[in-house]
Amino acid sequence: xxxxxxxxxxxxxxxxxxxxxxxxxxxxxxxxxxxxxxxxxxxxxxxxxxxxxxxxxxxxxxxxxxxxxxxxxxxxxxxxxxxxxxxxxxxxxxx
Numbered sequence: 760x761x762x763x764x765x766x767x768x769x770x771x772x773x774x775x776x777x778x779x780x781x782x783x784x785x786x787x788x789x790x791x792x793x794x795x796x797x798x799x800x801x802x803x804x805x806x807x808x809x810x811x812x813x814x815x816x817x818x819x820x821x822x823x824x825x826x827x828x829x830x831x832x833x834x835x836x837x838x839x840x841x842x843x844x845x846x847x848x849x850x851x852x853x854x
Contacts, residue, residue: 768780768782769846770848771791771846771847771848771849772829772848772850772851773851774825774853774854775818775821775851777793777794777822777851778793778794778795779791779792779793779822780793780794781836781837782840783843784840784843785840785841788804788805789804789805789833789834789837790802790803790804790810790837791804791833793818795814795815795818796815798812798813798814798818799812800814800819802822802823804826804833804837807822807826807827807830808823821852824852825851825852829849832847836849
């Protein structure tokens with residue numbers, strides 16, 4: 760788990776060098792943060808689309824496919840994070 764500016768941000772999944780994290784008590788729309796080789800971006804949970812930041816195209820495609828496959832789990836994690844509850848890990852796209 761990482762602590763950034765006093766906010767807890769656990770890694771919920773890791774695949775192909777991409778770390779997926781969710782902040783506690785974040786703003787809408789439901790989203791997750793992705794980190795990969797110095798790139799940072801925010802992706803919409805409901806659509807899998809990049810909504811902020813820059814990310815390599817191939818990694819975006821992998822993240823979108825993964826997020827749509829795990830959308831129910833991501834929504835559950837989002838709800839848990841909004842309520843300050845412990846989060847769980849989601850298998851990566853490479854598992």
